[in-house]
Amino acid sequence: MEGQHLSFHVDPLHWEQIASDLALLGPIQADLDICNQGNQDEGELYISASVSSKVQCECSRCLKPFSQSIASDFHLLYIPSPDSLPAEGYALTSDALDLHYYVGDQIDVDDELVSQLVLSIPMLPLCRSDCQGLCPHCGENLNLMTCLCRNEGGSPSTWADLKNFSHKEFHAESKT
Ligand SMILES: [Zn+2]
Numbered sequence: 001m002e003g004q005h006l007s008f009h010v011d012p013l014h015w016e017q018i019a020s021d022l023a024l025l026g027p028i029q030a031d032l033d034i035c036n037q038g039n040q041d042e043g044e045l046y047i048s049a050s051v052s053s054k055v056q057c058e059c060s061r062c063l064k065p066f067s068q069s070i071a072s073d074f075h076l077l078y079i080p081s082p083d084s085l086p087a088e089g090y091a092l093t094s095d096a097l098d099l100h101y102y103v104g105d106q107i108d109v110d111d112e113l114v115s116q117l118v119l120s121i122p123m124l125p126l127c128r129s130d131c132q133g134l135c136p137h138c139g140e141n142l143n144l145m146t147c148l149c150r151n152e153g154g155s156p157s158t159w160a161d162l163k164n165f166s167h168k169e170f171h172a173e174s175k176t
């Protein structure tokens, strides 16, 4: 097989099925370079892939939903599906590459594209790099306004009152 380049959008109806866990806000764009770098006698296909899309994320600081662009570049190695179950040793020889099987002349990369997209979603997404988050005391969104707690040096006044109160109580008790 000659090396070839494929660029395509995953069919929207299809990605809604395979990526139903993802809150996708746009189509999945995929680019695949299929090269015959692998061992051609054994039908190895080496695929260099990039995939991108947009998902809805919730900001880990201010909890606001926002659109996050995600993208991933990765490589896949496909070999013809063996008639019987693969010997365990075979998968171990594939080094760092993910080893996948194909049947006939069909290669189904959709699941792989989706799992790579899932991996590229940030663990702690931020609506913007300098997001101020929520005030830990009053819950106000500090991107939108500066709350009173912050003006008082971050120490909520009710806590300060409580501290003074118990301090006085302690003295009152120790005198009796
Ligand atoms: Zn935020």
Ligand SMILES: [Zn+2]
Binding pocket: 135, 136, 137, 138, 139, 140, 147, 148, 149, 150
């Ligand atoms: Zn506050």
